[in-house]
Structure formats: C-alpha cells, structure tokens
Amino acid sequence: MTLSPAELAPFIQHTKIEVGSTRDEMLTHAREAVQYGFNAAMVPGSWVELTAKELAGTGIVVASALDFPTVGVMTSAGKAAEAAELVRLGAGQIDIGVQVGWLKSGMFDTFREDIAGVVRAAGVPIKVMLELPLLTDAERDTAVELSIEAGAAYLKNASSGQIETANPASISYLVKQSGGRALVKASGSIKRYDQALSLLEAGAVLLGTSAGIAIVTDSSTAETASY
Numbered sequence: 374m375t376l377s378p379a380e381l382a383p384f385i386q387h388t389k390i391e392v393g394s395t396r397d398e399m400l401t402h403a404r405e406a407v408q409y410g411f412n413a414a415m416v417p418g419s420w421v422e423l424t425a426k427e428l429a430g431t432g433i434v435v436a437s438a439l440d441f442p443t444v445g446v447m448t449s450a451g452k453a454a455e456a457a458e459l460v461r462l463g464a465g466q467i468d469i470g471v472q473v474g475w476l477k478s479g480m481f482d483t484f485r486e487d488i489a490g491v492v493r494a495a496g497v498p499i500k501v502m503l504e505l506p507l508l509t510d511a512e513r514d515t516a517v518e519l520s521i522e523a524g525a526a527y528l529k530n531a532s533s534g535q536i537e538t539a540n541p542a543s544i545s546y547l548v549k550q551s552g553g554r555a556l557v558k559a560s561g562s563i564k565r566y567d568q569a570l571s572l573l574e575a576g577a578v579l580l581g582t583s584a585g586i587a588i589v590t591d592s593s594t595a596e597t598a599s600y
Contacts, residue, residue, distance in 0.1 A: 374574045378566045378591040384573060385585040386436055386558070388415040388600045396423065403427040409589055412579060413466060418459050425463025436466040439491075444470030444504060444532050449487045453494035460495050467491070468500040468558075468581075470532060473507055476516055484516075488523035500527035500558050505546075506537045517550045527558045527579070533600050534562030541575035548576030560600070566591045 387409070389402040399420045406414040406428065413434035416424045425435045439455045440447040447455070447470075456467055469491055475484045492499050501520045505513055520528060528547045531537035539559040547557045556579070559572040563582035566589075572580060582588065583600045 374570060376570060376573070378589050381566070381569055381573070381580075382410040382585070382589045383412055384578065384580050385411045385569075385588065386413040386415045386434075386579055386581045387411040387585045388581050388583045390415070390417050390438070390442070390583075390600060394420070399423060400427055403433075405586060406433045407431050409586060411585055415468075415581060418455065418462075418464075421459055421464050422462040434465040435463050436468065437464045438468040438470075438502075438532075440470035441468065441502070441532055442535075444502060445472045445474060446470075449483075449490050452487065453490040456491045456495040456499075460497055464497065466498045466500065467495055468502055468529065468532075471501050471503060471516065471520070473504055476508070476512055476519075481515065481519055485519040485523045488520055488525055492524035498526035499524070500529050501525045502529045502532040502560070503547075504532060504536050505530050505543050513546070514550060517547065521551060521554045525555055527556045529558045529560050529581070531561045533560065536561060538562040539568070539572055539577075539580075541571050544572050544575035544577045562600075563588070 387406045403414050403424045413436040415436040418437050421437050437459050472487050503516050530543040539561040544559050557577050558579040559577040560581040564584045569588050
C-alpha cells in the first residue's frame with residue numbers, strides 16, 4: 374500500500390472525547406475534520422447536535438460512542454434508547470461497548486441481543502468495541518460471531534489505548550474471522566503515520582484516533598493520543 378500521509382485522511386475518524394471540552398473546542402474539532410478531509414468527527418453524545426449542524430452539507434460523518442469509556446455498564450434498553458437519540462440529533466455512526474461480563478458468563482443470547490437492540494433502534498452503522506485483550510481465544514471467536522449475527526457493521530479491536538494499542542495482528546484476526554461479513558475499525562493509541570498505514574495494510578478500513586492531524590501532516594508523534 375502506497376499512501377502519503379495526507380491520503381490517509383479519508384480513513385480517519387477524527388476523535389475528541391476529552392472531559393471538559395468547550396463549545397469552541399468542539400466547533401474547532403468539526404472544522405478540522407472538514408479542513409483535513411477526515412472520514413468523520415467522533416464526538417461525545419452531548420456534542421452530536423452541535424457537530425451535526427456545523428458539518429451539515431460537508432459530507433463528513435458525525436460519529437459518537439455509547440456505553441463508553443467505562444464499557445459494559447449500561448442496560449440494554451438504555452443503550453438502545455440513547456442510540457436512537459444520538460441518531461435523532463445527527464449521528465450517522467455509533468460505536469458501542471459490549472457486555473464482556475455477559476460473554477464470559479456464557480450469556481450468549483443476551484450478549485447478542487444487547488447489540489441487536491442498538492442496531493434496530495439506531496438504523497445507522499454500529500461498530501462494536503470488542504476489547505480483544507480481555508478475551509480468551511475462544512471468547513474472541515464467539516464475540517465476533519455474535520456481533521455479526523446481531524447486525525454489527527464494524528468490528529473494533531478495542532475501545533481505547535487503555536485496553537490495547539491498535540496493532541496489525543488484532544486487525545488481521547478480525548478481518549480473517551469476519552470473512553467479509555463486517556468491516557474493521559482500528560482503535561487505540563494510533564499516533565504515527567507508519568502505524569496507521571500498517572493497520573490499513575492489515576485490513577482496517579477506518580482508524581479512530583485523536584492524533585489525526587499529526588498523522589496526516591506527518592508531524593511529530595502525538596504521544597498523548599490514547600483514542
């Protein structure tokens with residue numbers, strides 16, 4: 374794969390989810406997504422409506438996440454209701470946490486239905502954050518199958534760099550295991566151009582990162598990026 378740093382922009386979901394971000398900072402974030410040609414602006418649910426209004430007519434997707442950053446703590450009904458509300462406010466894609474504890478407890482139908490409920494309620498592409506480092510090999514395989522059965526459009530290796538630094542091995546696994554039934558998004562401390570390129574080469578079609586500008590301008594490593 375031969376892509377310049379700037380050519381990576383359409384694959385990047387420009388992420389800003391820091392606690393305490395201000396209105397002006399979120400507007401700047403949205404405008405950066407347009408300026409650099411990123412795939413999406415990923416923002417907290419509380420800023421979806423503002424971001425959607427700012428990005429109207431630009432072709433840039435507004436994305437958000439729920440049951441996150443503490444993953445797997447929401448009720449299924451609450452998760453589905455929040456997903457519907459985010460779409461009403463302008464979200465075009467939603468990343469969701471999965472119930473790792475249910476998976477490890479063998480509650481497979483409940484795990485699947487938790488995801489399926491969001492898929493039905495939202496009506497937009499749903500990406501599931503599988504938290505691969507927390508799972509055994511057998512649990513990984515099961516999580517992939519259940520997520521696809523539930524209608525997930527994308528599989529993610531992890532919710533953030535606190536769980537896993539995105540790496541080609543995890544991405545290759547998801548691509549192979551999904552067998553073309555779902556797409557793959559890489560997430561977690563993606564900081565550099567060469568790292569981003571290696572993840573695309575492994576089969577990811579989207580990269581979630583707060584270091585998008587540093588990557589596409591091939592500037593200094595964004596050491597603080599964890600998402």
